Amino acid sequence: MEHKHQFNAAGVCEICNQTDKIYKRADASLALSSKKKQHNHDDSHDHDHDDGHDHSHDMEGSTFQLFLPAILSLFLLLSALSLDHLIANDWFKGWIRLGWYVLAYIPVGFPVLKDALKSIRKGNFFSEFFLMGIATFGAFAIGEYPEGVAVMLFYAVGEAFQTMAVTRAKANIKSLLDQRPDEATVIRDGDPILIRAKEVKVGDVIQLKPGEKLALDAILLSDQASFNTAALTGESKPDSKVKNDAVLAGMINLKSVAEVKVSAAYEDSKLSKIWEMVQHASSQKAPTELFISKFAKIYTPIVVFLAIGIAFLPAIFVSDYVFKDWLYRALIFLVVSCPCALVISIPLGYFGGIGAASRNGILVKGGNFLDSLAAVEEVVMDKTGTMTEGVFEVQEVVFKDGLDRQGILEAINLLESKSTHPAATAIHQYVGEPNHGLSLTDAEEIAGHGLKGRVNGKTYLVGNVKLLDKFQVEYPKELNDLVYTTIAIAENGEYVGYLTIADKIKEDAKATIEKLHALKVRATMLSGDKNAVVQYVAKELGIDSAFGDLLPEDKVEKLKESKSRSSIVAFVGDGVNDAPVVALSDVGIAMGGLGSDATVETADVVIQDDRPSKIPMAIAIGKKTKAIVWQNIILAFVVKGIVLLLGAGGLATMWEAVFADVGVALLAILNAVRIQRTDYRDKVK
Numbered sequence: 001m002e003h004k005h006q007f008n009a010a011g012v013c014e015i016c017n018q019t020d021k022i023y024k025r026a027d028a029s030l031a032l033s034s035k036k037k038q039h040n041h042d043d044s045h046d047h048d049h050d051d052g053h054d055h056s057h058d059m060e061g062s063t064f065q066l067f068l069p070a071i072l073s074l075f076l077l078l079s080a081l082s083l084d085h086l087i088a089n090d091w092f093k094g095w096i097r098l099g100w101y102v103l104a105y106i107p108v109g110f111p112v113l114k115d116a117l118k119s120i121r122k123g124n125f126f127s128e129f130f131l132m133g134i135a136t137f138g139a140f141a142i143g144e145y146p147e148g149v150a151v152m153l154f155y156a157v158g159e160a161f162q163t164m165a166v167t168r169a170k171a172n173i174k175s176l177l178d179q180r181p182d183e184a185t186v187i188r189d190g191d192p193i194l195i196r197a198k199e200v201k202v203g204d205v206i207q208l209k210p211g212e213k214l215a216l217d218a219i220l221l222s223d224q225a226s227f228n229t230a231a232l233t234g235e236s237k238p239d240s241k242v243k244n245d246a247v248l249a250g251m252i253n254l255k256s257v258a259e260v261k262v263s264a265a266y267e268d269s270k271l272s273k274i275w276e277m278v279q280h281a282s283s284q285k286a287p288t289e290l291f292i293s294k295f296a297k298i299y300t301p302i303v304v305f306l307a308i309g310i311a312f313l314p315a316i317f318v319s320d321y322v323f324k325d326w327l328y329r330a331l332i333f334l335v336v337s338c339p340c341a342l343v344i345s346i347p348l349g350y351f352g353g354i355g356a357a358s359r360n361g362i363l364v365k366g367g368n369f370l371d372s373l374a375a376v377e378e379v380v381m382d383k384t385g386t387m388t389e390g391v392f393e394v395q396e397v398v399f400k401d402g403l404d405r406q407g408i409l410e411a412i413n414l415l416e417s418k419s420t421h422p423a424a425t426a427i428h429q430y431v432g433e434p435n436h437g438l439s440l441t442d443a444e445e446i447a448g449h450g451l452k453g454r455v456n457g458k459t460y461l462v463g464n465v466k467l468l469d470k471f472q473v474e475y476p477k478e479l480n481d482l483v484y485t486t487i488a489i490a491e492n493g494e495y496v497g498y499l500t501i502a503d504k505i506k507e508d509a510k511a512t513i514e515k516l517h518a519l520k521v522r523a524t525m526l527s528g529d530k531n532a533v534v535q536y537v538a539k540e541l542g543i544d545s546a547f548g549d550l551l552p553e554d555k556v557e558k559l560k561e562s563k564s565r566s567s568i569v570a571f572v573g574d575g576v577n578d579a580p581v582v583a584l585s586d587v588g589i590a591m592g593g594l595g596s597d598a599t600v601e602t603a604d605v606v607i608q609d610d611r612p613s614k615i616p617m618a619i620a621i622g623k624k625t626k627a628i629v630w631q632n633i634i635l636a637f638v639v640k641g642i643v644l645l646l647g648a649g650g651l652a653t654m655w656e657a658v659f660a661d662v663g664v665a666l667l668a669i670l671n672a673v674r675i676q677r678t679d680y681r682d683k684v685k
Contacts, residue, residue: 076107
């Protein structure tokens with residue numbers, strides 16, 4: 001493919017620098033492992049596909065290839081040092097000695113010099129490769145052959161470790177998110193046939209045995225089944241499904257044999273989309289990443305000119321100036337100043353944070369949102385479906401005496417068939433299937449109020465008390481004080497009665513608020529539900545402030561009030577109905593994204609199950625990621641600053657310079673890896 005010079009928002013080329021090289025090598029290594037895995041599957045289909053394969057040998061093979069140049073160079077360097085200092089001889093000198101060290105240099109130095117040349121040809125003169133190239137050339141020029149080779153050798157080893165860390169980070173995320181089997185048992189002409197999952201078509205029927213993992217999104221044909229959804233939600237708790245429910249790729253059948261009908265192609269499954277989003281999440285740069293990119297763009301040329309100054313300016317001020325000594329100091333300065341520890345460990349840190357979130361069933365769409373989560377001061381949340389189950393049941397039905405109770409119920413049940421609100425579902429479950437034999441005309445849904453329509457010639461209003469206020473219908477004021485959600489009913493402009501429906505608070509909702517408070521995050525609830533209900537739920541959970549009876553535009557105003565007192569505000573809702581509020585918030589968090597493509601597309605953070613306890617967990621992951629990123633920045637600057645001063649003063653050798661560059665980079669990478677290894681389930685700090 002033709003090389004295209006591309007610049008990011010910070011004006012830094014992302015093709016020609018070391019970060020891009022590391023990520024490309026990691027992708028290539030991951031692809032090599034995948035090809036080996038695929039090859040092994042093609043050879044034999046006798047093994048079990050159920051719960052993931054151990055392909056560590058594939059990774060080991062690619063790791064050996066990664067370190068092979070360094071191993072060869074190390075062997076040649078050690079043999080040269082032995083001939084220099086341990087084995088007496090009179091022939092290892094002059095051109096022979098130089099040639100031997102050049103041979104040791106080529107395996108690790110040639111790829112870096114090649115990358116430096118490519119960068120220069122594309123206009124990027126001051127790349128990390130260029131710094132290493134001139135530093136090692138200078139070492140050879142003053143006769144420091146071993147140190148010239150050692151600098152490039154350790155640089156290559158560090159680069160290999162960096163590649164391995166990124167490869168393993170990506171492999172871990174991929175293994176967590178996409179553990180689909182390569183094959184599926186399809187029913188053809190009544191017989192089960194094992195075929196490749198990518199060859200299964202939409203509409204095919206798959207037979208799923210207990211313990212088997214589903215390869216494609218589908219609809220359950222069996223009466224009922226139980227699934228482990230850990231690959232999608234991060235939770236291994238069984239999820240019961242009934243006939244016609246959606247079942248997704250990655251779910252594991254737990255009990256009896258089940259049959260499902262494929263609803264989406266292999267590449268279009270929910271799991272594929274989530275994996276693709278995580279892959280692309282690195283393109284959403286955090287401010288810290290953009291700062292480092294800008295910093296490296298300015299910093300590297302300054303360092304080169306400072307090194308030139310260290311080599312030549314002392315000739316003016318120092319009486320016993322020796323060019324070789326000052327050039328050596330300048331070379332140390334160049335090696336130390338290479339920003340590898342920053343340009344690799346920081347993106348890896350954010351990628352690790354995204355991976356840690358994915359492992360816990362939280363999809364974060366970029367490092368910038370991790371930074372925002374870390375700084376959240378207030379979480380504004382919807383009530384229904386976020387802190388409550390969103391599954392309503394009718395509690396009581398109260399009508400005026402002498403009315404046709406059943407007739408009114410059938411009329412409002414038919415009218416509610418035009419609504420998707422959870423209250424409509426509760427009424428359907430209570431009354432039964434709508435009677436379509438009745439005449440329904442002029443049905444209208446009034447946002448934030450309820451429904452209006454004509455059934456068998458009578459005009460009905462069905463909704464909250466604001467709907468009755470809107471049409472100037474008088475009703476008993478005690479309706480406002482009922483703790484349950486109230487559905488008021490009017491017939492031909494006259495109040496006739498009400499239904500109450502109740503929603504269950506989620507079992508982890510109270511713990512969620514406690515953890516938010518432990519993180520020093522304020523909690524606010526906004527809801528279109530009746531204020532008495534909202535205040536009751538807020539009191540039960542310990543929410544700081546709550547507002548009910550809100551229309552969509554009222555929620556926007558309340559969120560603006562939250563933003564006026566808190567610098568970073570997150571909104572948690574369904575991601576679709578609350579689109580204006582999500583757009584206004586600093587971080588839009590969608591609950592229950594597992595079943596909603598629209599939610600996955602619109603939100604900044606998607607909680608793949610309905611558990612509100614994932615909200616403080618997402619904030620904790622953001623805080624941990626940001627803390628480790630800044631630890632790495634401080635570590636790199638402090639160590640490099642000390643060795644730079646020592647090197648300029650002649651008190652540090654090239655070996656200290658190597659530690660300040662490669663050593664710090666490796667320490668920073670190991671620190672970044674901790675993000676993925678942390679258990680966030682009980683962490684709130």
